[in-house]
Amino acid sequence: MRTRLVLVVLLPMVGLAVLTGMQARSSWAVVEESDRAEALADASVSTMDLLDQLDREEAETAALIDRGGVGDSAKAQWASTDGALGTFRNRGAAAVLAAPGLEPTLDAAMQQLAKLATVRSAASPGLDVAYGPPDGSALEDVRGLYDPLTEVLLRVADAIPAALVDRPLANRTQAIAALATARHALAVERDVLYKAFRQRAYAPGGFANLVKFAAVEQERLETFGRVAGVAARANFDRLVTDPEVKTAVQLRDAALSGAAGALKVDADAWYAAMTRTIGLLHEVEVGLAAELSAKAADARADARRDAVVTITGAVSLAISSVVIAIVIATGMSHRLGRLRRAALGTASRLPIVVDEIAVADNPALAHDAQLNSMTNRLDDQLSLALRDEIAEVGAAFATVHATALHLAADQALLRLDTEALVTALARRSQKLVQRQLAAIDDLERVETDPNTLARYYVIDHLAARMRRNAENLLVLTGTDPGRRFTGAFPLLDVVRAAIAEIADYTRVDIAVLPDVSVAGRAVGDLAHLLAELLENAATYSPPQTQVTISAHRDSAGVVITVYDNGIGMAPQALAAANERLREPTMLTSALAGTLGLLVVARLAARHTVRVELRRGDGGGVAALVDLPNEIIGERVSSVTSSTAAGRPSRVAVQSGPPSQPPRALSPAPVKAAAVVHEPPLIYDELRLAWVATRGGQGTHTAADAFPQAPADWEHMKVVQLMADSPPQVDGAPLPRRRTGAHLLPGHIPTPARTQTRDPIDPDRVRSQLAGLSRGVAAAARTPLPPHRNGRRI
Structure with a gap:
């Protein structure tokens, strides 16, 4: 010194x-x-x-x-x-x-x-x-x-x-x-x-x-x-x-x-x-x-x-200054050495104290105890015999340290309080959304008008998105979102559930997917993760373009790719986003505009899933999700959603009427021994391309699947997507909507289904509702004759 x-x-x-x-x-x-x-x-x-x-x-x-x-x-x-x-x-x-x-x-x-x-x-x-x-x-x-x-x-x-x-x-x-x-x-x-x-x-x-x-x-x-x-x-x-x-x-x-x-x-x-x-x-x-x-x-x-x-x-000034400095330095070095050692010891102890307060059972009590202990220890280390400027500096340092410790501890308490408050609000919002979904399910169960039922489905879709936003808050606060599954689910169903939770679901195309299943513990988080990536891709790409999701199997697991045709990202922004995906950080105001990436990073870290963003070959951004073998299982048959020409089919109902004359579809056979009757599916003829087969030749377009589609098409967009349960198939891979499928387990009780002796034939109900719809649509297309004075009668 x-x-x-x-x-x-x-x-x-x-x-x-x-x-x-x-x-x-x-x-x-x-x-x-x-x-x-x-x-x-x-x-x-x-x-x-x-x-x-x-x-x-x-x-x-x-x-x-x-x-x-x-x-x-x-x-x-x-x-x-x-x-x-x-x-x-x-x-x-x-x-x-x-x-x-x-x-x-x-x-x-x-x-x-x-x-x-x-x-x-x-x-x-x-x-x-x-x-x-x-x-x-x-x-x-x-x-x-x-x-x-x-x-x-x-x-x-x-x-x-x-x-x-x-x-x-x-x-x-x-x-x-x-x-x-x-x-x-x-x-x-x-x-x-x-x-x-x-x-x-x-x-x-x-x-x-x-x-x-x-x-x-x-x-x-x-x-x-x-x-x-x-x-x-x-x-x-x-x-x-x-x-x-x-x-x-x-x-x-x-x-x-x-x-x-x-x-x-x-x-x-x-x-x-x-x-x-x-x-x-x-x-x-x-x-x-x-x-x-x-x-x-x-x-x-x-x-x-x-x-x-x-x-x-x-020269005279320099010589005098050197001599005086050496004399003064000799006397000050020892005292400054003590001050330095005390300061370094206190600085190394401060982060430990803050962490102890954060993990304590009673943070407020731990805050007071640590503050008193550090203050007493610092006073003992900085007690100096002489009362001069160095002693005053030591006292000032003790005061500064006490203030810094107090502020750091208060910040830790504030962070804990904020997380608890956000968690409580998110839970309340989640419960309200669950009640809303239960109410919508009740309305859908008793509604017979197809137009009204289509609007209910739109509200149902918005409520599912609201639930995901509430779950985002829970993920950001480090809390379990609450959706748990015990059995494995097909990857295709997980992808469909993710698509169902974004706004522009009609713009998503599913390409080839391997016939694998996802472990139940990761189903909810993976669907949530894919929904965030799909929504980000749809938001930052032109509305007339499609977002493609595909996957392939390799020795390490399954790699899912979400690709958009947007304007892409600058190299610096892409590198920063990948860094946040690799190393999830605390939520700050600077990251408020990229909450989706932070949610994806937190969800991926739970299951050792690796997510990376890359520039697409033709522009846009490709998001790669690498699923490890620990959460992947095998299935029996292969599933692909390619069209006959080899191009990906759309995973959404078309936005307009079919361009070809519709043809009737044969109803899927139902096994009598295991039938559990549900409320009839409205417009069962409006099936998606990826849920209808024809003679074992694979999938075909939605235009072939819609018999006698009405003219008022915008009121009849019905998406048959599985939220978080496997599809119920009867001979053909036709997913059926299940009452209460959007609800979290243990939140809202769902009425048990009862089996009647005289079950209603669902094919007959579908035929009757389809005829009613065609009649309403035909009446809407027929103009009324004008009166002689120019007014309609």
Whole structure:
């Protein structure tokens, strides 16, 4: 603990030392940047000076050719230019050392300036020759020769500010470059208008050049005003008040405006005024360069002083902090160790306490006892001699732990109370639904009208679904739903019972099923599980599509597949759903939208059934239910619900009348010795495709099974599905509805069936009711004749 505490304090000290070194390095970097800035400022000044000398040389050469005479003045200007070029080379080399990024730009400038001798030879073949007559025609040719030299120098001037890190210094350097470019533009304007004033007209392209360079001048002067300091702007403002500068600007503006007589100006006067303007602008450049050098030197001195102060103070502070931290850490380590051990022990004990409260016979009493015990134990562990901050932290921790224990225990009690409340409400709902089903059975037993009986069946179906919802709540609270079976049941009956408990049962197709049985202990849960999967598949698929359920036998058991043709699920959602199916969790608000999956997971866990969701080959979702051999048994004959063409038949009554003429079915023979008479089956002719056979050739369509179906078909959808008992067959696999089949054992007493001496012939009753139905339907289809006045009679 002592070592860790020392490290906790020592690491910040190391960080402080690192920061101190970084600050020192930063201070020396400022010093180095000041040196670099000074070198770059010198390079910028030499660049501006060389550019000024080249502009002067260009003007002198053009003037010499234009006005004639000998070249003494041009020779003198050549000497000045050569001196500026030498200075530029020296300072450029220093600038490359200070800023290596400038090397490409400076190398290009040096290569171009090496052609100066060639440019001079081309511009003036002989300085001792007298030229004439003076007409200003040589300006364009001379400028074309010197322009490549001035352009590379302007690029150097623009590149220097970007090499500076210090923003104020970079702004001053950028201001110098802006003034240099503006001064060069003024030189070009001077030469263009000088020729125009001499010839009283612009040369070809002269006016365009004037407009172009006037715009360049304006843009660069705006840049100067934006980045230059107050002193530099003040110097520039004094420049524009000079009389000759005002005269030059007025003459230039008049020429740009194209006013009549604007070119009738003394060319020599214009040349002198503009040369004066360019010279004054160069003076502003020189003053700004001097200011730049002074600022760089001041910044370098300040940086060195700051570096010394910073390094001395930081080192002293770091050493003092380390010593003090080590002394304090030595005294605190032992006491913090005790606090740490007590905290870890309490944290490990807290989940155990909560579990003990949850499983206790009297949770409230266990809550109080555990709370008192943990509080006393924590007080003993955290009793400290000194009453300082560490002791206060220990007391605060004890309080926090007590509060956390109290809240956790209350949450456990609340969860138990909530589960008990939900279980009670679900049981009450379950009993009410059972009573409702018993009442519906009574109504169905005495009802003879087929339309009314069909409506009773719809209500019966809704009540069965309500019962499943109540059972869902019981499953989620970990309670037995209550439906128990002692004997094995065929898998087909279990599937039919599941289909009967969903809303869209007419959309479910049963494909091939193996002829196996399901152990009685798993019948109710498996039917419930399949009903949830079928309802989910029907809900999340288009209403015009079918949901298919099939199964196959393998060595490990039976695999049932529920497949829909919906939009499917994203891979992430599919993986999350399978994780919830593998590991059932507690019910939370986040899972409120997927209660069906949680119910399926809980039911599957009871019988070691594995459920997995997969993406279908053509879209949709396939739910695979893997039943282990422990709950599967064999039967005698094989059962399949395929049609003659090999396609799955529908496990529901069709939604419309048959498309083919109906044919009568022979009634199934009844064994006289074992007949228990039940109330007659209404519309026994309306049998499903999977419950009618013909001559031992397997099943056929529902259209063949309905003789003389009435037109009012929607009122006669009757589904003969087994809820949770095996079908009663008499010679043919025709399931019959049994009174009280939907009821849970032991809830509502079902009247015992009595056998009379004179049993009613069910075939005769069916024939009579079918005739009555056909008559009612025929009357409904026959329109009444209209009266003369348009009303029906």
